Amino acid sequence: MSANREPGTTPRIGRAAYADVPLYDPKRVPTPTDLSDNTNLWGIPPVAERTLRELPWQRVTRYPSLYAAELKAALATVAGVTPDMVVTGCGSDDILDSAMRAIGDPGMLVAYSDPTFAMVPIFSRMNALRAVGVPELASGVPDVDALVASGADVLYLCAPNNPTGRLVPREALARLLRDFPGYVILDEAYIEFAGPDASHVPLLAAHERLLLVRTMSKAWGLAGMRVGYALAQPALAAEVEKSRGPYKVNGLAEAVALAAVTHDRDWVDAHVALAVENRRRLETVLREMGLSPVPSSANFTLVPVDQCVEVGAAMRARGVAVRPFPALPHLGDALRISVGPWEVVQQAIDALRAVLAARGPLQRTDTMPIPRATA
Ligand SMILES: *Cc1c(COP(=O)(O)O)cnc(C)c1O
Numbered sequence: 001m002s003a004n005r006e007p008g009t010t011p012r013i014g015r016a017a018y019a020d021v022p023l024y025d026p027k028r029v030p031t032p033t034d035l036s037d038n039t040n041l042w043g044i045p046p047v048a049e050r051t052l053r054e055l056p057w058q059r060v061t062r063y064p065s066l067y068a069a070e071l072k073a074a075l076a077t078v079a080g081v082t083p084d085m086v087v088t089g090c091g092s093d094d095i096l097d098s099a100m101r102a103i104g105d106p107g108m109l110v111a112y113s114d115p116t117f118a119m120v121p122i123f124s125r126m127n128a129l130r131a132v133g134v135p136e137l138a139s140g141v142p143d144v145d146a147l148v149a150s151g152a153d154v155l156y157l158c159a160p161n162n163p164t165g166r167l168v169p170r171e172a173l174a175r176l177l178r179d180f181p182g183y184v185i186l187d188e189a190y191i192e193f194a195g196p197d198a199s200h201v202p203l204l205a206a207h208e209r210l211l212l213v214r215t216m217s218k219a220w221g222l223a224g225m226r227v228g229y230a231l232a233q234p235a236l237a238a239e240v241e242k243s244r245g246p247y248k249v250n251g252l253a254e255a256v257a258l259a260a261v262t263h264d265r266d267w268v269d270a271h272v273a274l275a276v277e278n279r280r281r282l283e284t285v286l287r288e289m290g291l292s293p294v295p296s297s298a299n300f301t302l303v304p305v306d307q308c309v310e311v312g313a314a315m316r317a318r319g320v321a322v323r324p325f326p327a328l329p330h331l332g333d334a335l336r337i338s339v340g341p342w343e344v345v346q347q348a349i350d351a352l353r354a355v356l357a358a359r360g361p362l363q364r365t366d367t368m369p370i371p372r373a374t375a
Contacts, residue, residue: 017106017128024122031321033347038162038190038300040221041340042271045264048222048256055255064251067241071254074261075229079201079214084234087241090248092189092215092228093119095240096156099211099230100127102243103183104154111152113142115163115328117187120156129154135329140166140294148179155180158187160194163325163336165296167194173203183209190298192219192272193279198297201231208233211240216257218299219272220264225253275299279339285349289356294331300338308333311355320351 012019028036035041044052072086079086089095096119104110106128112120114133124131134146147155155176159168168186177184184207186200191214200212212231217223227249230240249257260268279301286293286303293303305311308324312335315322323336337348 015128017125021122021125024119026118026323029316029321031316032319033344034321035300035338035340035344035348036321036323036336037223038218038298038336038338039223040219040271040299041338041344042221042274044221045260045267047263048260051259052252052256055252059251059255062251064247064249064254066246068249068254071227071249071258071261072229074258078261078265079199079231081201081204081231082234085204085231085237086229087232087237087244088227088229088249089244090228090250090253091217091226092187092213092230093123094226094244094248095213095228095230096120096185096187097123097126098244099185099213099240100124100129100154102239103236104129108153109151110154110156111147111150112156113147113158113161115161115325116156116158117162117189136164138330140164140330141169141172142176144172144176144179147176153182154185155182156185156187158189159198159200160190160296160298162187162189162298163300163302163323163328163334164294164331165190165298165300165302166294167198167297173200177203177207177210183211185211185213187213189213189215189218192268193276193299194297204231204233208236211236216260219268219275220257220260221268221271222253222257222260225256226250227253227257272299274341275339278342278345281342282337282339282345282349289353294334300336302331302334302336304331304334305352305356306333307359308335311335311352311359314355314358315348315351318351318354320348322348322352 068088071088073083076083076086100123108129110124110129110131111134113136121131134143137143157168214229216227282301283293291303293301309326312322312324325334328334
């Protein structure tokens with residue numbers, strides 16, 4: 001008898017572990033100016049674009065390479081590791097999913113510093129793992145003691161963190177890697193914006209259970225291509241690759257990503273610098289407006305704003321999408337604003353200013369807490 005069928009009951013459809021897994025839906029609505037997803041608002045790098053246009057049709061009719069060996073070699077060169085320390089995937093979402101499958105036995109516990117990337121509890125549950133959020137300290141630093149004491153088998157951290165933009169202080173990370181015996185997944189989706197000294201690659205040599213997760217969706221401008229990768233010691237990289245399976249990077253994505261990594265690094269560096277400059281400018285303007293943006297090391301700014309869901313909706317009515325994060329630990333309601341060319345950032349500032357002015361003086365309502373968004 002199938003496990004799905006108890007005598008006298010209607011058989012359920014699908015795995016029990018999936019029953020209450022929600023579909024990821026950040027409630028995006030097409031908006032003329034979209035500053036809600038931290039993608040590269042300057043566009044696609046030039047050689048990647050030409051490669052996309054001129055791709056021979058054979059790349060589409062034939063299978064791509066099994067495990068994207070050429071792309072792995074190119075990414076390894078950029079990261080300063082050997083190719084056997086790289087695993088690619090269909091976006092870094094796929095890497096996170098594969099990693100959890102590779103290292104987590106059903107029922108194991110994944111702990112993450114809260115707030116962070118909304119996909120983590122979802123992928124945990126999709127792989128029959130349990131997930132628990134550990135609120136970060138009021139200082140914005142992950143609560144290392146509580147994470148270590150959580151009894152988790154796997155930790156997930158993100159640096160710079162989405163949605164706060166904060167790095168994990170070196171000392172906290174060192175203590176965590178020393179005291180936590182399990183696997184540590186460290187998501188570096190925004191590492192390019194944090195400066196050359198921020199990379200966690202030097203930690204790999206001493207930590208065989210550390211997985212660094214990266215993406216070509218943000219600084220590299222290729223979110224639609226779905227290319228992510230991870231860096232780890234060869235034994236762990238091989239397990240994640242096995243779990244990922246063959247042909248996960250499609251032929252088009254492989255060619256375009258390889259072109260970008262090989263030829264477009266100057267373009268990416270230049271636009272990362274512009275993003276950082278415009279983020280600083282945005283932070284200054286927000287402070288002049290009497291707001292207190294969280295100091296960011298990424299291509300977005302998180303700024304506490306009361307009733308962020310309503311403010312976000314009103315901004316969208318003015319043609320600008322940003323991402324509301326209601327009821328964050330210590331920060332309360334906040335808006336995450338992606339940074340791009342200054343004209344676009346200026347539109348977000350204008351919309352926010354108009355909405356806040358129309359709302360009048362802040363009314364602090366300490367009534368019912370607004371439910372946490374799932375994203
Ligand atoms: C955007 C983002 C990703 C990227 O996901 P892809 O699947 O590579 O597009 C991964 N982690 C975090 C924290 C992100 O914000």
